[in-house]
Amino acid sequence: MNTKIETAETKLELEIDGEQVEVRPGATVLEAARELGVEIPVLCHDDRVDPAGCCRMCLVEIEGQRRLQPACTFKASPGMEVKTKTERVARHRRGLLSLYKADHRLDERGRPVSRGVHDKLADHIDTYGTGPELPPVNAPRASRSDENPYIQFDPDACVVCGLCVRYCDEVEAVSAITLFGRGASTTIGTADQRSLLDTSCELCGGCIAVCPTGAMTEKPSLDQPSEQIVRTTCNFCGVGCQLDLHVATVAAPKGPSQTVSQDLGAERSEVVGPQARVSETMKRVVRVTSPEPGTTVNDGNLCVKGRFSYEFIHHEERLTEPLIRGEDGELHPASWADAIARVAEGLHGVKQRYGADALGFVSSSRCTGEENYLMQKLSRAAFGTNNCHQCAAT
Amino acid sequence: MFGAGAMTNSITEIREAELLFVIGSNTTEAHPIIAMEMKRAVRRGAKLIVADPRAIWLSDIADWHMQLKPGTDVALLNAMTHVIISEGLVDEDFIAKHTDGFESVVEATRETTPEWAETITSVPAETIREAARAYATTRKAGIYYTLGVTEHTHGTDNVYCLANLVLMTGHLGVRSAGMNPLRGQNNVQGANDAGASPVFYPGYQRVSDPAARAKFEQAWGVELSPDDGMNLNVMMKAMMRGEVKGMYVMGEDIVLSEPNASNIEQGLNNIEFLVVQDIFVNETIRFADVVLPAACFAEKDGVFTNSDRRVQRVRKAVDAPGQARPDWEILCDVARACGYPMPHYKDAGEVYAEFSGLCGQFAGISHERIDEQGGLQWPCPDAEHPGTVTLHGDGPIKGHAPFQATVYRPSKELPDDEYPLLLSTGRTLYHYNAATQTRRSSGAVARQPENFIEMHRKDARKRGLADGQRVRVVSRRGAVLARVNISPRMRFGCVWMPLHFGDANTNYLTNDAGDPVTQTAEYKVCAVRVETVDDEASAAQ
Numbered sequence: 001m002n003t004k005i006e007t008a009e010t011k012l013e014l015e016i017d018g019e020q021v022e023v024r025p026g027a028t029v030l031e032a033a034r035e036l037g038v039e040i041p042v043l044c045h046d047d048r049v050d051p052a053g054c055c056r057m058c059l060v061e062i063e064g065q066r067r068l069q070p071a072c073t074f075k076a077s078p079g080m081e082v083k084t085k086t087e088r089v090a091r092h093r094r095g096l097l098s099l100y101k102a103d104h105r106l107d108e109r110g111r112p113v114s115r116g117v118h119d120k121l122a123d124h125i126d127t128y129g130t131g132p133e134l135p136p137v138n139a140p141r142a143s144r145s146d147e148n149p150y151i152q153f154d155p156d157a158c159v160v161c162g163l164c165v166r167y168c169d170e171v172e173a174v175s176a177i178t179l180f181g182r183g184a185s186t187t188i189g190t191a192d193q194r195s196l197l198d199t200s201c202e203l204c205g206g207c208i209a210v211c212p213t214g215a216m217t218e219k220p221s222l223d224q225p226s227e228q229i230v231r232t233t234c235n236f237c238g239v240g241c242q243l244d245l246h247v248a249t250v251a252a253p254k255g256p257s258q259t260v261s262q263d264l265g266a267e268r269s270e271v272v273g274p275q276a277r278v279s280e281t282m283k284r285v286v287r288v289t290s291p292e293p294g295t296t297v298n299d300g301n302l303c304v305k306g307r308f309s310y311e312f313i314h315h316e317e318r319l320t321e322p323l324i325r326g327e328d329g330e331l332h333p334a335s336w337a338d339a340i341a342r343v344a345e346g347l348h349g350v351k352q353r354y355g356a357d358a359l360g361f362v363s364s365s366r367c368t369g370e371e372n373y374l375m376q377k378l379s380r381a382a383f384g385t386n387n388c389h390q391c392a393a394t
Numbered sequence: 395m396f397g398a399g400a401m402t403n404s405i406t407e408i409r410e411a412e413l414l415f416v417i418g419s420n421t422t423e424a425h426p427i428i429a430m431e432m433k434r435a436v437r438r439g440a441k442l443i444v445a446d447p448r449a450i451w452l453s454d455i456a457d458w459h460m461q462l463k464p465g466t467d468v469a470l471l472n473a474m475t476h477v478i479i480s481e482g483l484v485d486e487d488f489i490a491k492h493t494d495g496f497e498s499v500v501e502a503t504r505e506t507t508p509e510w511a512e513t514i515t516s517v518p519a520e521t522i523r524e525a526a527r528a529y530a531t532t533r534k535a536g537i538y539y540t541l542g543v544t545e546h547t548h549g550t551d552n553v554y555c556l557a558n559l560v561l562m563t564g565h566l567g568v569r570s571a572g573m574n575p576l577r578g579q580n581n582v583q584g585a586n587d588a589g590a591s592p593v594f595y596p597g598y599q600r601v602s603d604p605a606a607r608a609k610f611e612q613a614w615g616v617e618l619s620p621d622d623g624m625n626l627n628v629m630m631k632a633m634m635r636g637e638v639k640g641m642y643v644m645g646e647d648i649v650l651s652e653p654n655a656s657n658i659e660q661g662l663n664n665i666e667f668l669v670v671q672d673i674f675v676n677e678t679i680r681f682a683d684v685v686l687p688a689a690c691f692a693e694k695d696g697v698f699t700n701s702d703r704r705v706q707r708v709r710k711a712v713d714a715p716g717q718a719r720p721d722w723e724i725l726c727d728v729a730r731a732c733g734y735p736m737p738h739y740k741d742a743g744e745v746y747a748e749f750s751g752l753c754g755q756f757a758g759i760s761h762e763r764i765d766e767q768g769g770l771q772w773p774c775p776d777a778e779h780p781g782t783v784t785l786h787g788d789g790p791i792k793g794h795a796p797f798q799a800t801v802y803r804p805s806k807e808l809p810d811d812e813y814p815l816l817l818s819t820g821r822t823l824y825h826y827n828a829a830t831q832t833r834r835s836s837g838a839v840a841r842q843p844e845n846f847i848e849m850h851r852k853d854a855r856k857r858g859l860a861d862g863q864r865v866r867v868v869s870r871r872g873a874v875l876a877r878v879n880i881s882p883r884m885r886f887g888c889v890w891m892p893l894h895f896g897d898a899n900t901n902y903l904t905n906d907a908g909d910p911v912t913q914t915a916e917y918k919v920c921a922v923r924v925e926t927v928d929d930e931a932s933a934a935q
Contacts, residue, residue: 149836173433173455202823203837204426230711233698235691236826238577239405239427240700240769245692245711283712285692296768297405297704303426304837305826312690312831313712318673319687320716331685336717336727342684343642344731346667350640353666356619360629360638363590364645365579367721368696368708370745372581372588373596374725374736375644379623381614382734386601386623387638390590391579391646 014080023076030058030071033084040084041093041124043212044161045072047293048300049170055161057124059092060084068092094131097124102134103184104213105156112213113157116223120212121159139184148196150203150219150308155187158215164188164207171301176201188215203304209290220311221287224248228283231291234306235366241298241306246287252280285310347383356385363390400583402572402785403536404702404771411435411570413528413535417445417556418467418542418918422452423823425540425576428701432538441532443525445470446542447818448848448890449883458525462515464818464888465805465919468548471555472802473511473519474526476503478562483530485564493561495797502799514802530563534570541578542820545917547806549909554798561795567786577701579827580691584699587756587772588749592623597753613752616734626652627906627913634661642669642728644721645688647830649677653915654906655899656872671724674830677899688721689714695742696722697764699772703782705759706769805919806907809887813869813921815853816888819904820918825894832894845874845898847924848881848890857924866925867891872902875927889922 011022016033023032028051033040044055053070060071063081068089071082083089100121105113112122141155162179165188169175176199180189190199207216226246234241288310293300312318322339323331334342350358361379363372372390379388408414408431422429429452436442436455444456445467453459462470478484479500489496508519529535537560543552556573565571577583589596599606601622611618624632630648632638634657652658662668662681670682673690691698693714699705714720722742729736739745743761750756758774758781771781809816821827824838832838847867849859859865861880866873867889875898876891884890891900905920 147840149840170437171430171434173430173437197840202422202426203841228711230692230709231707232691232709232711233580233700233706235580235698235708235831237425238579238582238701239425240580240698240702240704240706241427242706242769247711285712297700297702298427299406299431301427301430304824305832305835306427308837309826309832309835310692311836312674312834313692314715315674315834317675317834318690318715318718319675319685320718321687322717323682323685325683331679331682336719339684339686340724340727340731343669343686343728344733346669346683347640347642347732350667354639357621357623358637358639360624360633360641362626362629362641362643362646362648363585365582365585365590366645367581367585368691368694368742369581369584369588369699369705370696370742370749371644371721371725372585372590373745373749374722374729375642376589376591376596377614377736378642378725378729378732378734380595380610380618381616382729382732382736384617384619386592386619386621387629388590388623389592389626389629390582390585391626391648391651 012078016082029074032076049166093128098131103137115214115217117214141187144193146195152219163210167206167210174200205307236305242296244289248286252282361388401574401702407570409434413441413532415443415537417539419540420450460517466515467552469511469514469802472506473508476506477526478530484562488564494794498799499797536571538574540576547916550911551800581698627908640667644671647676653904655901687718694720703771704769809921817922818918822892829894845876845895846879847876848879850884850886869903869922874898
C-alpha cells in the first residue's frame with residue numbers, strides 16, 4: 001500500500017508550505033504532505049480505499065489552480081507549490097465545519113455527539129474552529145431499525161463521507177451498505193433498507209472502524225468509554241491479527257448474562273435497569289479494535305469473530321472452580337490443592353498399572369506457546385512418554 | 395515440505411501477488427483477513443485460480459474456478475503438472491539447481507492428461523490447461539491451501555502434488571509466491587514449534603535422534619523415552635481399544651472435534667482417568683474425573699505464532715473469573731505434584747526463554763524483544779537477527795528439495811446406493827471450531843443458530859425436501875439432525891455441513907480413516923443419506 005520504490009530516478013520534487021519534498025510519481029499531495037509531517041485534516045480518507053475527495057476537509061491552495069483542491073486526490077507534480085496554512089484555506093475549513101455542524105447531532109455543550117469513541121469531526125472543530133453559526137438543517141432522513149446485534153447507525157451523527165460504503169465495497173468487498181436517498185436527505189442504508197442480517201454483510205465491523213464521527217458504532221458498548229487498552233493477539237484463526245482490548249470498570253451483574261438477551265433485542269435486558277444491584281464492579285473487555293492500518297499484519301482490519309466475539313470472556317458459563325468427580329458420579333467443586341493432588345494420583349496410578357505409554361497428553365493449538373512447551377515437558381519429563389499431541393495435525 | 399513446516403511466504407506479501415492459486419481453502423470464511431488481502435490483490439489485477447468443490451465466495455471473483463469432485467485433487471493437480479511439463483513451461487534452472495527426482499514426476503504424469511482428469515474431477519480439460527499455464531508462466535504466483543487439501547486419506551499426496559508444482563515452476567524463495575498452508579487455529583504453528591508432537595521435541599528436533607534426546611535429557615535433568623509417541627488419531631484409536639488408560643486434555647473438546655464421535659465417547663467411557671482443563675464446560679467434560687478451570691487468552695500472558703511464523707504477544711487485560719488460572723501455572727503445579735521439579739517460573743517470559751534457549755531457530759526471540767519491536771518471524775537465530783519474511787530465499791533450506799510422484803487414489807468411502815450423497819465438512823465465518831466461544835456470541839447465534847446441511851437444489855427436489863426443513867443425516871457411523879439449506883454453491887450429489895454444533899455433532903458422521911503418513915482423518919469425504927423426520931418429534935427433542 002504505502003510501499004515506495006526507493007530509486008532516485010523515479011522521484012519528483014515539489015514544495016509544500018515552502019519546504020521541498022521528494023515523492024514517487026503518482027503520489028498525491030496528501031501523501032507528500034505526510035512525508036513532510038504537514039498535517040492536512042481529512043474525514044473521508046483512508047489509505048486502504050481509493051481516495052474520493054468528497055468530504056472537502058483536505059482542500060489546499062495549489063499555485064496555478066484557481067480553486068482550492070483536495071489533497072487526497074490531487075496528484076503531485078514536479079515543481080508544484082502547495083500551501084496549506086493560508087487564510088484562504090483556514091477560512092474554507094471554518095466554513096465547512098460550520099456546515100457540518102449545522103447538519104449534525106450536537107450535545108448539550110453544542111459539540112458533535114461522540115458515542116464513547118474517537119470523533120474526528122469534534123477534533124477538527126477544536127483545532128480549526130468554525131465560522132458563523134448556521135441554522136440547523138433538519139433534513140428528513142430515512143431511519144431504519146435493525147435487529148443486528150452489533151452495528152448501530154445514527155444518521156444525524158453522519159457526515160455522509162461515504163468512507164464506510166467504500167470500505168465495504170473495496171476492502172471487505174461485500175457491498176452491503178450504500179448511500180441512500182437524495183440531496184440533504186442522503187444517508188447510509190442498505191438495499192430496500194433491510195437489516196444488515198438480511199444483506200451480504202459479514203458483520204466485520206469495518207464500517208465502525210473507519211467512521212470518522214462515531215455515526216457507526218458498536219451496539220454492545222454504545223457510549224462506553226474505555227479506561228485502558230491492551231494490545232494482544234486474536235485467539236481465533238491462524239492469521240494472528242493484533243487486537244486492542246479496551247478495558248473498562250463496569251458493574252458486575254448478578255444473574256443471567258445481560259449481553260446475550262440485550263443483543264438479541266427480543267427482551268431488552270432489565271438487568272442494567274434501576275433495580276439492578278450494583279454491588280461490585282469489575283474490569284471487563286468492553287470493545288475490541290484493530291491497531292492503526294499499516295502497523296500490523298491485519299492492516300487495521302478485523303473479522304466478525306475478532307471484533308465482536310469477545311462476549312465469551314465474561315460469560316457466566318465460564319468454569320470458575322476446580323471440580324472432582326465423586327463417588328456419586330457427579331462433579332463437585334473442590335480446592336485447587338485437592339484437584340491437583342487428585343490429578344497427580346490418577347495419572348501416577350495409570351502409569352504404575354499400565355506403564356507410561358498408557359497415558360496420553362492432548363495439548364492445544366488454542367493455548368500459548370509456553371503452555372504447549374510445558375504440556376510436552378510434563379508428558380516427556382514428568383511421565384516419560386512421547387504420547388503428546390495437539391488437535392491440529394495440519 | 396522444503397525443510398520447514400510453515401508458510402514459505404508472508405501474509406503481507408499477498409497484496410503484491412500476480413496470481414493466487416487457492417485450493418481447499420474457503421479463505422473468506424476461515425481466514426477472513428487473509429481473504430481481504432487476496433481481494434485486494436485481485437482488485438489490483440492479480441489472477442485468481444480457485445479449486446474447490448463448492449462455489450465459495452472467492453470463486454465469484456476468480457478467473458478460473460475448478461469445481462472438482464471432492465477427493466479428486468491428485469488427479470486435478472497431476473493434470474496441471476502434465477500440462478506444465480508437456481508444454482515446456484518448467485523452470486529448468488531451478489529444477490537442476492535445487493531439486494531431486496524430477497524424472498519420477500515426468501514419468502508419473504505422462505498419462506495424466508487434462509482429458510483424463512476431466513473424467514475423474516469433472517473439471518473441463520480446457521480450464522485445467524488455462525489454469526496450469528497461467529500458474530506456470532506468472533512469476534509472483536503463490537499457492538494457498540488449508541484443510542481441504544490435508545483432511546483426506548490422500549492428504550499427503552495432495553501436498554506432494556502442490557510441492558511438485560511449486561518446484562517445477564521455481565515459485566520458491568520469490569516474494570508473493572511459494573507454498574502457503576493457512577493455519578486454522580491461532581497457535582497451531584506455535585504448538586508444533588513448542589514440541590506438542592509425538593515425534594518432535596521443541597524446535598522440530600527428532601525424538602528418534604539420540605543427540606537431540608541427550609540435549610533435552612541434560613536440559614530437563616531426566617531420562618527421556620526414545621520411542622516415538624502416538625499422534626492424536628492413533629491415540630484416539632488406542633483409547634477405543636483400551637490401550638490408553640489415562641488422558642490429560644487441555645483446551646480441546648475431543649468429543650466434538652475428532653472424527654467418528656460415538657467411538658470416541660465409547661473409548662472415554664472405558665478409560666480409567668481423564669483430566670480436562672478448559673475455560674467452558676464442553677462435551678468431553680461429561681467423562682472427566684477432574685476438571686481444571688483455565689484462564690482465556692485475555693487473562694494471561696504468552697505468545698501465539700501465526701500462519702506466517704510470526705511470534706506475537708498475548709497480554710493479560712482482565713482477571714480470570716473465580717478461581718480460574720492460566721494453563722501454564724496449572725501445568726507447573728501438576729508437574730510438581732507429580733514429583734517432577736518444574737522450575738518456579740516467575741512469568742510466561744521465563745518459560746519462553748527456556749524454550750527458545752533449546753531451539754536455534756527461536757533463539758533470538760524473547761518477550762522483551764517482541765514488546766519492543768512487535769511480532770518476529772522465525773527463523774530468528776540471534777538477538778540481532780530481524781526475523782525471516784520469505785523462506786528459501788537462497789534455495790530450499792534442505793539443500794535439494796525432492797519431487798514426489800503421486801498416483802490418484804479414490805477416497806476411502808464413496809457414495810453408494812445406501813449412502814448416496816458425498817458429505818464434506820468445514821467451518822463458517824460466524825462460528826469457530828467447537829464453538830464454545832462463538833456459540834456464546836449473539837451475532838453468530840443470530841446468523842447461524844443451529845446445524846445445517848447445504849445441498850444442491852436437484853438433490854433436495856429428488857427427496858422432496860424444502861429449504862429450512864429438518865432432516866436426519868445418516869452415515870455408517872452415526873446420525874445427526876440438521877436443517878436443509880438449499881444452496882447454489884453446492885455440486886449435485888454433494889452436501890456440506892459445518893462442524894460447530896455440540897448438540898448436533900457433525901463428527902458423529904465423519905470417517906476416522908487416516909492418511910497413511912500423517913494419520914490426519916478424512917473429514918472432507920464420507921458417504922451419507924438424508925432422511926426426513928417428523929418436525930413435531932424433532933422439535934420436541
